Amino acid sequence: MDATSAPHRIPAEMPQYGEANHIFELMQSMLEQLLIHQPQDPIPFMIEHLHRDNDHVPKIIILGPPASGKTTIAMWLCKHLNTNLLTRGTLLGKEFSSVAEEARKQYQRFKKVPDSLLIQLVQERLMEEDCVRRGWILDGIPQTREQVLMMQTLGLAPRHVIVLNAPDSVLIERNLGKRIDPVTREIYHTTFDWPREAEVQNRLLEPEGISEVETARKLLEYHRSIIRILPSYPRILKAISADQPCVDVFYQALTYVQTSHRSNAPFTPRVLLCGPMGSGKSLQAALLAQKYGLVNICCGQLLREAVEDQSKLSELIQSFFDKEMTVPDDIILKVLKGRLDRPDCVHKGWVLHGFPRDLDQAHMLASMGYSPNRVFFLNVPLDSILERLTLRRVDPVTGERRSPGVFPSPHF
Ligand SMILES: Nc1nc2c(ncn2[C@@H]2O[C@H](COP(=O)(O)OP(=O)(O)OP(=O)(O)O)[C@@H](O)[C@H]2O)c(=O)[nH]1
Ligand SMILES: Nc1ncnc2c1ncn2[C@@H]1O[C@H](COP(=O)(O)OP(=O)(O)O)[C@@H](O)[C@H]1O
Numbered sequence: 001m002d003a004t005s006a007p008h009r010i011p012a013e014m015p016q017y018g019e020a021n022h023i024f025e026l027m028q029s030m031l032e033q034l035l036i037h038q039p040q041d042p043i044p045f046m047i048e049h050l051h052r053d054n055d056h057v058p059k060i061i062i063l064g065p066p067a068s069g070k071t072t073i074a075m076w077l078c079k080h081l082n083t084n085l086l087t088r089g090t091l092l093g094k095e096f097s098s099v100a101e102e103a104r105k106q107y108q109r110f111k112k113v114p115d116s117l118l119i120q121l122v123q124e125r126l127m128e129e130d131c132v133r134r135g136w137i138l139d140g141i142p143q144t145r146e147q148v149l150m151m152q153t154l155g156l157a158p159r160h161v162i163v164l165n166a167p168d169s170v171l172i173e174r175n176l177g178k179r180i181d182p183v184t185r186e187i188y189h190t191t192f193d194w195p196r197e198a199e200v201q202n203r204l205l206e207p208e209g210i211s212e213v214e215t216a217r218k219l220l221e222y223h224r225s226i227i228r229i230l231p232s233y234p235r236i237l238k239a240i241s242a243d244q245p246c247v248d249v250f251y252q253a254l255t256y257v258q259t260s261h262r263s264n265a266p267f268t269p270r271v272l273l274c275g276p277m278g279s280g281k282s283l284q285a286a287l288l289a290q291k292y293g294l295v296n297i298c299c300g301q302l303l304r305e306a307v308e309d310q311s312k313l314s315e316l317i318q319s320f321f322d323k324e325m326t327v328p329d330d331i332i333l334k335v336l337k338g339r340l341d342r343p344d345c346v347h348k349g350w351v352l353h354g355f356p357r358d359l360d361q362a363h364m365l366a367s368m369g370y371s372p373n374r375v376f377f378l379n380v381p382l383d384s385i386l387e388r389l390t391l392r393r394v395d396p397v398t399g400e401r402r403s404p405g406v407f408p409s410p411h412f
Contacts, residue, residue, distance in 0.1 A: 012346045013369055015268050020371070024265030029055045036155030057135030058083045059157070060257050061142070061233075063226065064164030066218040067175035067210075068242040069249055072187050073164070074139040076250050077257065083135040088113075091121045091141075099124055119150040126156055145228040152232070160257045161233040163226070166243040168219050175215045179204035193246065236261060269294055269349035270371070275378030278385040278392065281353035284378065288351045295345045299336065299354035303327055306335045329361055333368060340370050 018024060030049050039045035058081050064070045071087065078085040092107060094100035099120050103113045113121075118141070126136060138158070142148045151157075166174075177190035182205050188195055195201055209218070230237060238256045242249055269292060273281040282298060289296035307314045307321065313331060320327045332355060340350065352372070356362040365371075380388075393402055 010346060012341060015266070015346075016270075016369065016371065019265070019267070019373060022263075022265075025055065025263055026050075028264065032155070032157075052132065054133060054135070056260075057133070058137060058257060059135055059159040060137045061158040061161045062137060062139055062164070062253075063161065063229065064140075064242060065166070065168070065171055065222045065226075066215050067171040067178065068164035068166055069246060070140050070164060072193075072246055073162075073250055073253050074137045075187070076246075077253060078137055080254060081135070081137075081257070083137055084131050085137050085139060086122065086125055086131075086141070087139040088118075088141065091118070091125060094121070094125065097121075097124060115144060115146045115150060119147055119154065119156075122151065123154050123156060142229060144225050145232070148229055148232045158233070159236060159261070161237045162253050162256065163230065163237060163239045164242040164249065165239060166241065168216070170243050171219065172212050172215045175210040176212070178207055178210050180207050181205075267373075268347070269351075270373050271349070271351040272372035272375045273351060273353040273378060274375065276380065276385055278389040279378035279380045280388075281378060284376075285351045285353045293348050295348055295350040297336075297339060297345075297350050297352045299332065299352070301354075302335055302339055303332065311335075329364055332361075333364055336365075336370075337368055 030046055033049050034042055034045065037045065058077075060077065060083075062070045062074050062077075074085050074087070077083075092100060092103050092113065099117065103117045103121055106117060107113050122138065122141060125131060142151055174189070174192070177192070179188045179190060180186070181188065181195070181200055182203060186195075187193075188200075188204060195204070209215075238253075240249055240252045240256075271288060271294065273285055273288075275281050285296050285298065288294060303317055303321075307318050313335060316331060317327055317335075320331075336355065339345065356365050395402070
């Protein structure tokens with residue numbers, strides 16, 4: 001056979017090493033940074049990027065209509081994640097920045113900052129060491145599709161985008177009660193979030209632009225622009241209702257930003273099904289194998305096949321069968337290794353059940369380098385198990401197991 005068409009045996013350790021060390025994601029992130037920054041000399045840039053190891057810092061955008069709680073949630077997330085909060089106010093108020101100075105001038109003259117200048121400000125801030133090392137949360141930016149496109153062109157990509165929403169009537173009513181602490185810049189509310197300390201209560205200020213008319217105008221502007229922004233973040237977007245207590249919104253937001261998105265890395269499923277006798281391991285394994293093209297490995301079946309195949313171990317295994325004793329772990333592992341090393345298991349992946357049955361066996365399996373990447377425990381009440389096992393029937397020809405009333409086996 002022509003050497004180039006011979007089946008290439010990729011050792012099982014290779015894909016497992018890549019998965020365990022997130023090599024694909026590491027290389028993907030470095031490639032992104034190289035293409036965005038286009039360094040003169042890529043090598044030192046890559047070395048510095050790898051040393052920086054900041055692929056998992058928060059990169060979050062929080063969008064939403066006025067009074068939906070963007071700043072409140074952003075501030076709470078920043079404290080919890082120890083990251084940096086970027087708002088229009090903090091960006092415009094930046095000192096020692098010619099870009100910020102120009103933006104302030106524009107705002108003073110036209111009460112508006114040009115998109116390009118605002119995004120330039122964002123880029124300048126995100127490149128600062130603290131944002132690079134500890135990540136960032138953008139509160140209420142981008143506000144227009146043009147700003148989104150500018151950010152994408154500059155490679156300013158968030159990892160998670162949260163969109164808060166609530167009925168306009170709720171927001172107009174809510175904004176009327178907004179108060180700000182001029183010392184800490186913390187946000188409070190006359191009804192929903194009033195500070196305990198009298199000193200803080202006495203110094204709270206009513207911010208500008210919270211009247212019904214102002215809020216209604218901002219809502220109109222927001223609804224016009226948000227529908228053009230959201231399609232830019234198809235797979236990293238989560239909408240959260242802001243018409244619920246702040247703390248509930250916060251925990252939903254925190255849960256989301258702490259999840260990692262599905263990776264594009266090549267993935268070979270190595271599934272382990274655990275559970276008591278009669279919990280349905282064999283049935284679920286057959287369904288998974290059929291649906292995902294996995295190799296179905298039932299440990300008991302494997303030992304029986306080893307005996308039938310007259311393999312070297314067949315007499316030894318048969319002797320344990322004859323004495324109705326459990327086959328020693330080391331023999332099971334030899335048989336299992338021989339099966340898991342075959343090309344079909346390496347390339348298609350496998351679903352294993354009936355082994356390991358205890359911690360020692362689990363450690364032995366892992367020590368051989370066969371770590372599952374998905375483990376399911378099938379938990380079934382004892383009475384259901386007893387009923388299933390008593391009603392279980394086995395087809396002497398196919399070896400299929402069925403209970404009356406259970407949907408037909410996957411072997412249609
Ligand atoms: N009602 C019900 N019965 C099931 C389900 N899954 C499996 N069974 C039945 O329960 C019995 C046990 O299922 P198995 O797949 O053999 O269970 P197992 O965990 O492989 O059992 P052991 O190999 O003996 O550990 C069989 O007769 C199945 O038809 C299920 O989800 N619901
Ligand atoms: N889920 C919520 N329930 C009740 N009040 C809220 C909620 N989220 C925010 N608030 C209050 O509404 C006002 C506006 O919140 P803020 O965070 O400034 O919204 P945004 O930044 O979206 O304009 C504040 O007084 C805040 O305390």
